[in-house]
């Protein structure tokens with residue numbers, strides 16, 4: 001009898017414990033944001049969220065307002081939708097919202113890379129040295145060389161170059177940017193043809209991984225896909241191995257610096273390979289898709305294309321070429337190109353949709369711009385999705401779904417930086433790069449690369465859509481929250497080398 005009682009007791013405790021783990025008993029406490037646990041235990045709203053994050057968050061905002069906590073796969077996420085209240089979250093002077101903790105887990109799962117202490121700081125200091133300001137000079141030049149190698153070919157112009165070629169625009173752009181970016185950062189050899197072939201092969205594998213990526217992060221892969229991801233991970237570790245890298249010259253200072261740090265901290269070679277894979281992913285996963293959207297918008301908006309070609313003629317007139325170079329301009333052409341800058345900013349406003357996540361480190365108060373205060377719970381995650389709350393806010397950007405190439409230009413043609421919400425000047429009026437602790441350290445290189453690519457394409461080629469009436473395809477809904485979005489399908493286009501002017 002006593003034994004039975006004991007067993008029942010244990011069973012009861014175990015069940016209650018389990019249900020607590022499932023988050024079933026969590027109640028909204030005084031001062032906490034509205035809590036929406038969803039109808040499925042533990043999973044909460046995960047299914048709707050993963051299916052289409054943008055639509056899901058729109059619904060939640062309508063239901064709960066600017067702050068709310070939702071359950072997603074056993075974890076609680078507090079979304080803050082009012083951009084005027086982002087300041088304290090992004091500044092986080094006391095380090096009570098932890099970015100690194102979240103990132104470490106993700107990086108281990110996706111790339112197999114086990115972060116060394118100080119690694120986040122190291123990446124940012126390497127980037128401050130080699131991806132920004134004067135340090136960017138070398139990479140700028142290398143990038144222009146690689147882009148013209150990839151686009152115009154090793155011998156500059158092949159005989160059939162002046163015929164029309166047809167391709168998928170997404171595939172063409174991603175392929176070009178990936179190869180140029182990879183060769184510029186990870187190094188080249190003397191054999192250009194061989195380099196191009198190797199980069200091409202790497203890109204084919206990269207695309208496979210990229211397609212599985214969102215569902216991999218959400219742990220939604222089927223058994224065969226799991227095996228495939230494992231195979232791809234191992235392949236990348238091999239193809240990017242540090243050993244292999246040493247045989248190349250021209251590995252960028254950025255990567256050389258980071259690998260040296262890892263070696264000095266006793267990181268095993270196999271782990272360095274995984275680091276390389278992570279770096280390949282963050283440096284190549286966004287720029288290609290962004291260049292696709294930019295060119296597509298230009299093809300759909302002749303007034304924008306005209307404005308850029310006029311600007312290009314003007315700036316290139318001032319920065320004429322060295323003979324013998326395959327493309328006919330220098331990087332300095334881009335020091336003053338406000339129309340191109342505006343096109344890039346508008347493209348990223350419409351198509352870059354990152355999520356910013358911070359783990360709540362100790363119970364704390366969140367102060368909103370309105371003066372309201374909310375209690376945040378230790379261990380929860382604070383999340384921002386600026387695409388919905390900033391990029392698509394009609395008060396900040398009137399007619400927010402329309403592409404306006406001059407949205408970021410003042411009437412006098414200079415760069416526009418003043419945007420307002422509720423009568424207040426807004427600091428973060430677009431956030432394609434994230435912000436605060438986790439801001440993208442490659443953003444200057446990414447912009448440079450994108451601008452060089454667009455300029456090369458529009459000045460060296462005639463471009464047209466195979467079907468001029470084809471609409472801009474919708475965003476693949478799985479891609480919300482992962483940086484630059486992808487289209488739900490590709491768009492056919494034609495290109496032809498222009499006769500030299």
Ligand code: HEM
Pocket residue numbers: 103120123131282283284286287290352354355356357432433434435437438439440441442443445446483484
């Ligand atoms: C259009 C192109 C790009 C976009 C939209 C973009 C966007 C972003 C965003 C939103 C993050 C922050 C992620 C987070 O908060 O968790 C990030 C991180 C990062 N990006 Fe980019 N990125 C781009 C291109 C690049 C390029 C070209 C490089 C390097 C050459 C680069 C290097 C990095 C690195 C190293 C991180 C991780 C930083 C850290 O650990 O804090 N990105 N990027």
Ligand SMILES: *[C@@H]1O[C@H](CO)[C@@H](O)[C@H](O)[C@H]1NC(C)=O
Pocket residue numbers: 133134135136137140331334335447448449451452
């Ligand atoms: C690198 O290129 C970009 C544009 O492509 C330009 O804005 C930037 O000033 C350049 N940086 C250096 C150091 O040349």
